[in-house]
Amino acid sequence: MKKGFVLLIFIVILLVLSMIGFYGYRFQTQSLFYSLFPILSWVSADQPILFNHILHQEAVKLNCSFCHRYVERYRSAGIPSIEICRACHSTNAMSKRPEALKVFEYVKANREIPWNRMYELPNYVVFPHWIHIQKKMDCSVCHGMTGVKERPIKMVDRNYMDWCMHCHKKRVASNDCYTCHSS
Ligand code: HEC
Numbered sequence: 001m002k003k004g005f006v007l008l009i010f011i012v013i014l015l016v017l018s019m020i021g022f023y024g025y026r027f028q029t030q031s032l033f034y035s036l037f038p039i040l041s042w043v044s045a046d047q048p049i050l051f052n053h054i055l056h057q058e059a060v061k062l063n064c065s066f067c068h069r070y071v072e073r074y075r076s077a078g079i080p081s082i083e084i085c086r087a088c089h090s091t092n093a094m095s096k097r098p099e100a101l102k103v104f105e106y107v108k109a110n111r112e113i114p115w116n117r118m119y120e121l122p123n124y125v126v127f128p129h130w131i132h133i134q135k136k137m138d139c140s141v142c143h144g145m146t147g148v149k150e151r152p153i154k155m156v157d158r159n160y161m162d163w164c165m166h167c168h169k170k171r172v173a174s175n176d177c178y179t180c181h182s183s
Pocket residue numbers: 047050051053056057062063064065066067068079080115116117118119120139140143146147148151152
């Protein structure tokens with residue numbers, strides 16, 4: 001009886017602490033969670049074609065901004081249009097791999113590939129890439145292994161409000177609500 005009561009109190013305290021932890025220190029709780037279970041920090045994404053980032057970086061030495069061409073100067077980074085693929089995949093001479101042949105089909109038909117977006121903040125958030133790139137931040141800070149892994153993956157352990165604000169505080173950038181929620 002007495003033991004059960006102590007156990008109950010212990011559980012209640014644990015619950016209260018984890019609630020405070022979650023609401024008061026969301027960034028710290030989440031990063032602790034993901035450092036304990038790193039495998040949960042990313043998910044593989046479905047795409048019409050399994051675009052291979054590593055291959056394009058290693059085989060043809062393309063910079064990220066060759067395809068994501070707005071990233072250094074504008075708000076958005078941009079997903080490449082079929083015209084960029086056409087430069088190399090206008091015939092099957094460049095690659096005869098099955099996934100590459102699918103690209104060739106799209107190029108031939110002059111159709112855009114219907115990529116699924118992996119990173120998309122709600123409309124009420126403003127995120128300017130260029131400011132962050134100008135501050136010499138590497139893509140991997142926010143995109144982790146996306147862009148440097150063979151298959152499309154999405155990092156789920158970042159790009160939420162407390163995470164943005166944590167770095168802004170550390171780097172003395174503005175944390176005014178209107179900084180990120182102005183339009
Ligand atoms: C040859 C063109 C090309 C190059 C070079 C390239 N990418 Fe991509 N990237 C794509 C395509 C096509 C997609 C959409 C398909 C996908 O998500 O797998 C994409 C998707 C992404 C996404 C996810 C976007 C979203 O919201 O869906 C990120 C992040 C990304 N790339 C980062 C990078 C980084 C970082 C580099 C440099 C290391 C890079 N990319 C180099 C073509 C390229």
